[in-house]
Amino acid sequence: MTRLSSYFLPTLKEAPADAEALSHKLLVRAGMIRQVGSGLWTYLPAGWRAHRKAEQIIREELDAIGGQEMLMPVLQPAELWKTSGRYAIEELFKLKDRREAELVLAMTSEEVVTTHVARDVRSYRDLPLILYHIQTKERDEPRPRAGLLRTREFIMKDSYSFDRDEEGLQHSYDLHIKAYDNIFDRAGLRWYRVESDVGMMGGSAAHEYMAPCPAGENEVALTDAGYAANVEIASATPQAVDGLPSALDAPEPVETPGATTIEAVSNMLGVPAGALIKAFPVMLDGRGPVLVLTRGDHRLNELKLQNALGAAVRPAEEGEVRDVFSAVPGFIGPVGAHVEVVADEALRGLRGLVAGGNEPDLHLRGVEPGRDFEPSWADVRTVEAGDTDDSGATIRIEPAIEVGNIFKLNTRYTVPLGGTYLDEGGVEHPIYMGCYGIGPARIMAAAVEQYADEAGISWPRSLSPYDAELVGLGKEGEPAREVAERLYDDLRQAGFDVLYDDRDASPGEKFADAELVGCPLRLTVGKKGVEAGEVEAQIRRGREKRSLPLDGAAEAAAELWQELA
């Protein structure tokens, strides 16, 4: 029984002043969520129903690939995290109990699940396994934001696969791709599966599922030819430099007083920014100084640089530029450099470039990589809209919400935590592992972001808290109300989850609330309709209205429902 007259669905005419993202504003206004603290949210009854719809889709698809649902604790011994090497993570909440024993609040559950597998899996006969749970996660985020998009406490489905070798892991990974594709299709989202960073903590492959929308925190590079990657790691063919100066036989000094920026040098010499070599003096963890070069119109991508060099990178400090690089800040360049030089691939083959002269107020023109200095080459720049993929298709860049990710961990956790098995010959091997996450709350937020209109939320029918909202007009005791009551029963008989607006409120208020809350179908029973023998149906997405016969309205509504997205 869900009658609005007694249901806790506190809708608001105005959004909280500090809400910025559309999903944040609408989920609050529609009475789905309320804030408790920064990054801490309560799901009110209707919001929780939507969340559970998302969970259930995830559960069914994970079960379909052989996943086994379980439940692990949020509160975990610090010892496990010390063993795995993750205890130092700043986002990890750490605490002590009354006996001063150290505990953590889990942000994911690799340590615990691996411990169970390590203890109880001994034979190749016990593998493969896919284990998952849908559990609260805690993260001490530096900056929670945008309602449900980035919170300190949230519910996540995390699954873990255990296989005897890389081939098995690949199979489990492929199964998850299949499950995830189904999940996001069923959730009604527009989504992309993109290549993503494997991180510093080991692992050999990773993909993210991205739902494009303006509030997204991530950027994805896409082409119509099917290229899809997180901008963090995307690669592409750069656009050519227009107006490159002609080549010279040897570099030639040119006075550039006070010109320490790309823009200043470019203006002073009358050459495009792309004709410049941008030089970044960086310090490499455990390897010392490196001079990194990109084209002047390109941006260095620190993550790609770090991955290319295989070590953590930090910018050199001003003193280091002078002492270690023997260079002048603002005029640093690769010709005659005393340190290792790494050049971005986009510079390869270019001639007639302008580079810093390593002396105050001096640049060199006619510079040619490979002739005037010998770099090692790497792809370390950030791709841009307008670049092209291998097939020649043009890159576009869209903001997106990360709604899921899949990750090959290999033996990153099984080795430190002792996860091994014996093969047919009695030989011990480490177990190969994968981990796979989905945030149901982000699915909700992405659905709101992607489909909302000026009137409010428009849920995909698979996520909607209720299948339909029934609006009964008129006063209690009037014939229209009795008809509405009967239809309410019929709809429930027909298998609908119905939200019935039986409040003593004006029609306008009821319609506005129904559209704000966003059920895919609205059925209205009023005096006029009853006299004409019809029920008005409104399809929320597009707000198209249709007339249904009063006799058999529930069946007609069920048919209409089948057509909805």
Next chain:
RNA sequence: CGGGGCGUAGCGCAGCCUGGUUAGCGCGCCUGCUUUGGGAGCAGGAGGUCGGCGGUUCGAAUCCGCCCGCCCCGACCA
């Protein structure tokens, strides 16, 4: 962590600069009557430690100091 902003009734805001009786407005809420196909009308009513602590002052929402909370941009997000 760097930068910016905000904190006065459930929500949205004014008042603060220039200190001075019972701190206002709109929406929402309660009661009654009317109204009922697009956020109704009239009448009456309830609701506020002005984020907290301390200071200045005869007197502080208002001035000063410290603290707390929240939002946005950036950094960060293994």
